[in-house]
Amino acid sequence: MKEAGVKAWLPSLLRLALVVLLIAFVTNPGWFEPLLKPLTESNAPAIYNQGSLLTLTLLHLRTVLIATVAATIVAVALAILVTRPAGVEFLPLSRSLVNIGQTFPPVAVLALAVPAVGFGEKPTLIALFLYGLLPIFENALTGLTTLPANVVEAARGAGMTGWQRLVKVELPLSAPIILGGIRLSVVISLATATIGSTVAARTLGEVIIAGLLSNNLAFVLQGGLIVAALAVLIYDGLSTIERYTARRMGQETA
Amino acid sequence: MIEIEGISKRYDATTVVDDVSMVIEPRTIAVIVGTSGSGKTTLLRMINRLVEPTAGVIRLDGADNRSLPGYELRRSIGYAIQGHGLFPHRTVAQNIATVPVLLGWDAARIKRRVDELMTLYQLDPQAFGPRYPHELSGGQQQRVGVARALAAEPNVLLMDEPFGALDPIIRNKAQEDLLAIQKRFGTTIILVTHDMEEAVHMGDKIAVMDAGKLVQYARPAEILAKPASAFVETLVGASEKPFRLLSLGRVRDAVETGAAEGEAIPADTSQRDALAELLWSGRPALPVTGADGKPLGRVTVDGLVKRAARPT
Ligand SMILES: Nc1ncnc2c1ncn2[C@@H]1O[C@H](COP(=O)(O)OP(=O)(O)OP(=O)(O)O)[C@@H](O)[C@H]1O
Ligand SMILES: [Mg+2]
Numbered sequence: 001m002k003e004a005g006v007k008a009w010l011p012s013l014l015r016l017a018l019v020v021l022l023i024a025f026v027t028n029p030g031w032f033e034p035l036l037k038p039l040t041e042s043n044a045p046a047i048y049n050q051g052s053l054l055t056l057t058l059l060h061l062r063t064v065l066i067a068t069v070a071a072t073i074v075a076v077a078l079a080i081l082v083t084r085p086a087g088v089e090f091l092p093l094s095r096s097l098v099n100i101g102q103t104f105p106p107v108a109v110l111a112l113a114v115p116a117v118g119f120g121e122k123p124t125l126i127a128l129f130l131y132g133l134l135p136i137f138e139n140a141l142t143g144l145t146t147l148p149a150n151v152v153e154a155a156r157g158a159g160m161t162g163w164q165r166l167v168k169v170e171l172p173l174s175a176p177i178i179l180g181g182i183r184l185s186v187v188i189s190l191a192t193a194t195i196g197s198t199v200a201a202r203t204l205g206e207v208i209i210a211g212l213l214s215n216n217l218a219f220v221l222q223g224g225l226i227v228a229a230l231a232v233l234i235y236d237g238l239s240t241i242e243r244y245t246a247r248r249m250g251q252e253t254a
Numbered sequence: 255m256i257e258i259e260g261i262s263k264r265y266d267a268t269t270v271v272d273d274v275s276m277v278i279e280p281r282t283i284a285v286i287v288g289t290s291g292s293g294k295t296t297l298l299r300m301i302n303r304l305v306e307p308t309a310g311v312i313r314l315d316g317a318d319n320r321s322l323p324g325y326e327l328r329r330s331i332g333y334a335i336q337g338h339g340l341f342p343h344r345t346v347a348q349n350i351a352t353v354p355v356l357l358g359w360d361a362a363r364i365k366r367r368v369d370e371l372m373t374l375y376q377l378d379p380q381a382f383g384p385r386y387p388h389e390l391s392g393g394q395q396q397r398v399g400v401a402r403a404l405a406a407e408p409n410v411l412l413m414d415e416p417f418g419a420l421d422p423i424i425r426n427k428a429q430e431d432l433l434a435i436q437k438r439f440g441t442t443i444i445l446v447t448h449d450m451e452e453a454v455h456m457g458d459k460i461a462v463m464d465a466g467k468l469v470q471y472a473r474p475a476e477i478l479a480k481p482a483s484a485f486v487e488t489l490v491g492a493s494e495k496p497f498r499l500l501s502l503g504r505v506r507d508a509v510e511t512g513a514a515e516g517e518a519i520p521a522d523t524s525q526r527d528a529l530a531e532l533l534w535s536g537r538p539a540l541p542v543t544g545a546d547g548k549p550l551g552r553v554t555v556d557g558l559v560k561r562a563a564r565p566t
Contacts, residue, residue, distance in 0.1 A: 148339075148342075150335050150336065150337050150338075150339035151339050151340070151341060151342065153304065153335055153339060154333075154335045154338075154339030154340070154341070155341070156304055156328070157302065157304055157328055157333035157335055157339075158328065158329070158333070158352045158353050158356065158402070159325045159326065159327075159328035159329030159330075159353060159356055160325065160356060161325050164356070169341060169343075172343045173341075173342065173343055175343075245343075248343065248386060249342040249343045249386065249388065250342055250386060250387070250388025250389070251342075
């Protein structure tokens with residue numbers, strides 16, 4: 001009994017510990033200096049000193065958030081369009097478009113986007129947006145095309161219009177699967193956003209790149225760890241929401 | 255009244271409903287039976303235009319069912335889909351409220367109606383209203399499916415094997431409930447079933463379908479007594495016929511004068527159950543009592559056996 005209680009609480013405790021640690025690190029990195037000091041050579045600074053870690057973390061998150069929201073809106077809208085009777089013929093076309101977005105390396109997108117929109121956050125947003133489309137689109141498509149047929153027919157039989165069916169039945173039912181796509185997309189974007197710093201976007205990539213340039217392992221590690229912690233926490237949080245929506249409908253998720 | 259006139263449905267080259275014409279009188283139950291794939295569901299769904307017919311007309315109380323947009327028509331017709339089709343992301347109360355919400359009823363009226371229906375189906379509104387469909391048993395889910403179809407007090411109710419997944423006891427109960435509701439609200443019901451027993455018990459008329467064609471449409475007694483074809487005969491089940499015929503009548507109508515020993519049979523028992531009771535108790539006759547407990551006479555094995563014979 002006691003052991004089961006501990007087991008159930010352990011993940012929540014770990015999560016909480018990670019949140020506390022992350023906040024402590026980005027707000028008071030100085031506290032952790034002794035830990036990172038051994039990784040530096042010849043008295044180089046152990047804590048990133050060319051900007052605030054907190055600001056960079058928030059900017060990093062903002063970039064990912066904007067790109068993901070845009071990718072979600074476009075991908076879900078596209079999936080809705082191609083699953084309506086009038087839009088079926090666009091299915092192959094939109095599939096290949098979205099696939100190209102995914103197969104095109106983000107670095108190449110950056111290289112191509114900079115001449116067009118200049119340095120800074122914009123090329124990064126474009127790369128993340130294109131890269132994030134596919135998982136959301138594919139999942140939304142799966143969700144919308146694998147709805148239980150008699151539930152959708154019941155909605156029609158009750159006298160719902162096409163729009164009412166979409167909003168009241170089809171989207172809520174595919175929500176867990178769509179959320180799964182968003183989760184994948186966010187995690188990919190969190191990692192990919194770091195390369196945005198090569199074109200002067202202000203992300204946590206700055207810390208990593210500064211570390212690489214000055215051969216400072218402590219910088220590389222702290223930049224990487226913050227990104228990893230963010231990814232783990234967000235992945236975890238979205239999984240929880242997903243499980244909650246799915247369980248409410250009596251679906252089992254893996 | 256529902257008038258189906260020369261209705262056909264073709265998918266490419268295959269005709270799944272073939273020139274069906276029938277009239278369902280107001281406040282009656284028409285039961286559609288037939289083998290799997292004979293077009294029962296398709297015929298039913300052409301009434302609320304979930305399927306558009308290839309040819310023919312369907313009139314509801316004289317009005318062509320194409321004179322309204324499909325979704326408005328469907329809000330006025332109750333539909334219990336094959337396999338309940340409850341919305342898994344909505345609570346039981348929300349499921350039942352579906353059509354009233356679409357019709358824009360006010361919240362208080364919706365709540366009253368939902369509570370009324372749940373009470374009618376012996377689902378405590380407090381306990382079951384906030385639950386999700388997957389938290390109910392199969393039988394409860396099916397009752398919620400029927401309640402949802404009834405919610406907006408439709409004059410016409412289409413039911414596609416609504417009691418399919420129920421065990422015999424709950425099935426019986428659900429049938430009795432439906433008959434009571436139908437009497438109370440005067441609903442016109444079209445019910446699809448695979449179960450001949452159910453058809454004979456529930457139907458004012460039975461429609462037999464075979465490969466898209468309506469092969470016979472008549473009162474249960476006539477279907478049993480004069481099957482229009484060998485197909486109907488097989489469907490009805492030759493060896494079951496006398497018992498089905500008996501199940502149509504009540505003991506009240508088979509009472510003879512005289513007394514008998516043994517435990518009395520209530521007058522509203524079906525003649526079939528009375529015969530079973532006589533055979534089981536090994537007595538040639540049993541006393542019959544009315545609803546008030548007064549003796550009415552007796553029912554005999556001989557009398558019932560005569561009634562089970564083919565009507566002439
Ligand atoms: N959309 C469709 N396209 C092509 N064929 C169809 C379609 N819908 C139904 N059919 C065919 O029409 C025939 C009749 O189907 P229907 O669902 O009406 O049968 P049913 O009598 O209700 O059968 P069951 O008792 O198994 O429910 C079947 O052979 C089926 O395969
Ligand atoms: Mg069917």
